[in-house]
Amino acid sequence: MITDITRRNFIKAALAAGAAAAAGIAPEKAGAQETAGAAVDNWVKGVCRMCGTGCSVYVGVKDGKMVAMKGNVDSKTNTKGFLCVKGMNIFKVAYHPDRLTTPLIRDAKGKLQPATWDEALSLIEKKFKEYHKKFGYDSVAYYGSGQCTTEESYTFNKLWKGGFGSNMVDGNPRLCMASAVGAYLGSLGSDEPAGAYEDIEKAKCIFLTGSNTSEAHPILFRRIARYKKDNPGVKVIVCEPRRTKTANIADLWMPFKPGTDAAIFNGMAREIIKNGWHDKDFIANHSRFTKGDGSEEITFEEYVKFIDKYTPEFVESVTGCPAAHVKQASEIFAKSGASLSMWCMGLNQRSNGVFANNLVHNLHAITGMFGKPGADSFSLTGQPNACGGVRETGSLSHLLPGCRPVAAEPWRKKVEAYWKVSENCINPSKAINPKPGMHAVKLFSSLGAENDETKPVKAVVISTTNPAQSLPNTNRFIPGMRDAFTVVIDIFPTRTAQLASVVLPAAFIYEKGGVYGCSERRSFLTTKAVNPPGEAKPDLWIACQIAKRMGLGKYIQWSGEEDISKMNEMAWNDYTGCTANTEKTLKGATYARLKKSVTGVQWPCPDEKHPGTYKRYVPGMDPIFDDPARYGYKIPENVKRIYFYGRPDGRMNVFCRGHENTSEQTSKEYPFLMTTGRVLEQWHTGTMTMRIPETAQAHPNSFVEIHVNDAKKLGIKQGDMVKVESVRGYNILPARVVNMTLEGVVFVPMHDQKADRMVNFICSDVIDAGSSEPDYKVSAVKITRFSGPKNVAERYVVDRKELDNPKFS
């Protein structure tokens, strides 16, 4: 019999042996590796789901329960297998007593009552069929998430677009990544980055803009910080309104008033060209200067004339960023030899998000910072599977698998043929609708009751996301979700579940398995490790049940399976077959390969022998060059340096985009600009992280960061309760008086679920005209002292009891 102390020693020795291997130290204690068996029965490969980095992990299972987690030393994302504490706490999410474990149906009195799966699914079937018949196929929508697996997103997308003939499919990446998609398509001709995380260790200049990397992507930040520490000559520039911990490693901080950074990017371009630091060869051979929407070509000289007004002094007057910083940043960026830009929501969640993204791409186009090690224009994603699951499977209202527009007839016809839509579709059109569906904000503003003639959308399935907390100007959308037939699939009670007609209990990632694709085009398979609690089910199983009941069981072939691993594999095979002839191809990433792989696979990967692609658009590295016709591209034979094959002429679009935008402006009544974002300890709407005691305690409530000089003027002291008010609503928040933000700028985190601290009641619902992504980063507010300090460290979460008694105000 093993004593408790001995067992502990075994566990500790086993963990230490792994850490030693990760650090490149040979274990000193003989037999340490052999003791691993004492710690767990088996290690199951997977991905952490607590941010968008895509850290590769092993989940330790003992007696059917998750008991340990360790990093994957072979990982290409979290190099050497190192993890952050947030990822470790995942087990507290999985085993939390608030987990939803049975379907719930709201009764006539407004109470959610436990139901069987058959009862819940029968009700969904009845309503969907009724609405399809009465209001048309677009009256029933699906709203997914960058946290669903690729197999799940693909299946729902296939079910709706090909099975129902409706493009009423959107997802929460609309709220975070749509601007990046629009700009990659516009500038490079194809979505997602050209390079990879490994460019970090090859870069000579890292330009972090619109990203508080230290808190939003802690493992990547550690990677950057460590590289910088080991290579002091590498320059880090941080362009952010707040001097966050990210700026602590920077050689240069470029502050700016929220929403004005487009002027900085144009100013840098002007400074680079004026000083002759631009790459004339790259410009001559690989860039195309345009105005307007990119369809009208102009000369380089005309572009130079357009940006001429962006002198460093003019930029300073618009943005508040010192002119000297603009000059310095321009020189560092252009002369480094390898500059890597990385950004996140600070650029995307804007009224001019696509334009801001375009202007960063411009900097790379004029300096030739593409197609070589360490040089890339890289958008970081915020969720573990926004790229793989939603962008690549085309699970947005205007896209099809392969991230190609639904309006593009040739591709639409190919997908129709592949899916056999004409044989299977229950819509009399027997075709995929060529017209895009509604983007998120439009979808939820069009959602309402059966008898409301102003609301054409009558039902929605919401999977693994929480729009009743995450949509901007939330008040606008709550009645619609409450009055419509709203189906929520989630693991916990949420603000959205409070409004639901039906709540379906979901399985957690390690209880179902599936593929996640992270920011660097890398898809990685998580293997099912343990069983879900109670009657919770994988989203894929739920999608299949809906398909069967809607008469589409044959169409979604894997709906005949009961084994979730087999279902995942069949869905994956169907997806990779569908996109095999696109640049997003993962045809070579078979399930058998993914099961064995300890690194995952980066697309394009056309066949099983292909290793995956580190760098796109470069001959000899990108397999699209081997057979461009297969992917619908034409590439000249004499390409040497780079060719942007998604563009008709293979050249990057350089756009003339001004700094003007439609963001809310300050006024006498609303004199402050409010920006929102993440904190290290929390994630999204806090449904998971606010249930983890350690992270909840570190960040138990929202707050407003305000500059010390502004606080003095308003008579606000540290901890005072402050009213933060816009034309849309207000929050009452404790003040955090700081000196790391600009005067006139306040910051509020986005995670708090308490009604008077839900910041999206305040946020602007202006959207980007190109991407339809909301402008979470710029709202005009007024600030007034409300009272002295009050303890609001509640770590509030919506619990089971409150599902029947929603209080939003």
Add this chain to the structure above:
Amino acid sequence: MIFAASVVYFNANRAGEVEKLIASFPNVEIYDKDMNKGKIVIVTEAESAQGIEETEKALLESDAVEDVAHYAFHFGEEVEGLLNGDVKPDINFEEIFKKKRGQ
């Protein structure tokens, strides 16, 4: 009880000092080391993840310590407690602004 296996990276010129520092933590045990390259493998034992974080922060207060990188966690006892209903959240509601983030 939670166990965390981590690698402490430090200034190799101050190896002795760092080893002494680590040894001063009763809940931390040294398992392996490469003193020439400034790496020590430790296992921290704590009642909660917070305890592990606090130890990490305390180590990082030394300017000889460059980084504490976590590699593996074992939380089997915590899982048993959660499933049995024995583990209760231990939240201190009194100290708002205990952490002065970003200042």
